Amino acid sequence: MALCLTALFLFHPVDAQQNEELKEIQQQIKQKQEQIEKQLARAKQLQAQLKAAELNISRTAKELDKTRQELTSNRQQQSELTEEQERLLADVKNQQQALSSQFRSMYMSGDYDFAKMLFNLEDASKLERTFSYYQYLSKARKEQIDQFRALVAQFKQVSESLTQKQQELTVLEKTQQQQSTQLVQQQGLRKSTLQQIEQQIDSEAAQIEQLQINEQALLKAIEEAQQEAQQRPVNLTGLASLRGALLLPTQGRIRKMFGRIRQGQIRWKGVLFNGNTGAPVRAVHDGKILYADWLRGFGLMTVIDHGDGYMTLYGHNQALLKNVGDDVQSGETIALVGQSGGQSSPNLYFEIRHKGKPIDPAKWLKL
Known part of the structure; x- marks a missing residue:
């Protein structure tokens, strides 16, 4: 009994010390968890700001892209109108010279006074023939004069159209400049928000939890x-026969990240294409737009349904050019390369999934 009591007194202080240490560790874990939860809550608020900033950038980028296309079209139309103007001017000058030559010949030959020539005819038998000749001549001259007038009117119309296009070009260039300035301002706001998010999620545990949430x-x-x-049945054949033959979704160096550790136990489920802001993102095959919106961690993203359980995902875009339900053809531009979703440089995030399971894009693309 004495031995048991001795043992109890010997070991009890040690157990008490371990309990205290355990409680302290548990308290630290609790505090750390609370800190992570606060970080994630603040990050969630900032993500909403990031979403708003990137959606604004998307709208401005789409408008800017449309303006650029209109500028290209306007310049092409101006080039065509200038060529037509030059051609018409040459035709007008030719017609003018032809009419001047005819009028000069008429004057020199004295046949400018038709009545005088009729009264001076010595042979009455020539009267009918001369009258028919002058009727024909008058008709031919009238047609030439009408053609000349039509050419002048057409030249005037083309010149007015050209002036209008030049005025439109001035407006478009001013619009482009305003949109570019607005885009720079919006990108500055996005960068500030992104820096705040990075400051909030400063621990690996919080970063891993953020990736899991995404x-x-x-x-x-x-x-x-x-x-x-499923409520909109479509006739799509899938991608099974296109392994190794799919078009590249954009130009740029591919980073084969699939299957690699991203953070903790989280692995990459797609690949990245380094690209240039505003470069076209293309559908790798025919399909129908399944999703087109901003998504936390992926930014502006498009998902295409290719049928038979196959789908492709395109993330980090600057702007989305297609809407849910739109049919797309292989190689058709569906978005513009960007850095939405909190990216520090422009790239395209690309995934292929079959029945929900990610598969390695590098084995399916025509590299």
Whole structure:
């Protein structure tokens, strides 16, 4: 009994010390968890600001892209109108010279006074023939004069159109400059928001939890889009026969990240294409737009349904050019390369999924 009591007194202080240490560790874990939760809550608020900033950038980028296309079209039309103007001017000058030559000949031969020539005819038998000749001549001259007038009117119309296009060009160039300035301002606001997010999520645990939240958001978005798409049956054949033959979604160096550790136990489920801001993003094959919106962690993203359980995902875009339900053809431009979703440099994030499971894009693209 004495031995047991001795043992109890010997070991009890040690157990008490361990309990205190355990409580302290648990308290530290609790505090760290609370800190992470606060960071994520603040990051969530900042993500909403980031979303607003990137959507504004998207709208401005789409408007800027449209303005650039209009500028290109306007300059092409001006070039065509200038060529037509030069051709018409040459025709007008030719007609003018031809008419001047005819009028000069008429005057020199004295046949400018038709009545005088009729009264001076010595042979009455020539009267009918001369009258028919002058009727024909008068008709031919009238046609030439009408053609000349039509050419002058057409030249005037083309010149007015050219002036109008030049005025439109001035307006378009001013609009482009305003849109570019607005885009720079919006990108500055986005950069500031992004820096705040990075300051909030400064621990690996918070970063991993953020990636898990983003992954769940993606799966949820795809699932909801698929459920909605089931109500719109389409005839698509899938990608099974196109392994190794799919078009590249954009130009740029591919970073084969699929399957690699991203952070913690989270692995990459797609690849990245380094690109230039505003470069076209193209559909790798025929399909129908399943999803087109901003998604946390992926930015402005488009998902295309190719049928038979195959879909492709295009993330980090600057602007989306297609809407949900739109049919797209292989190689058709569906978006513009950007850095939405909190990216520090322009790139395209690309995934291929079959029945919800990610598959390695490098084995399916024609590299």
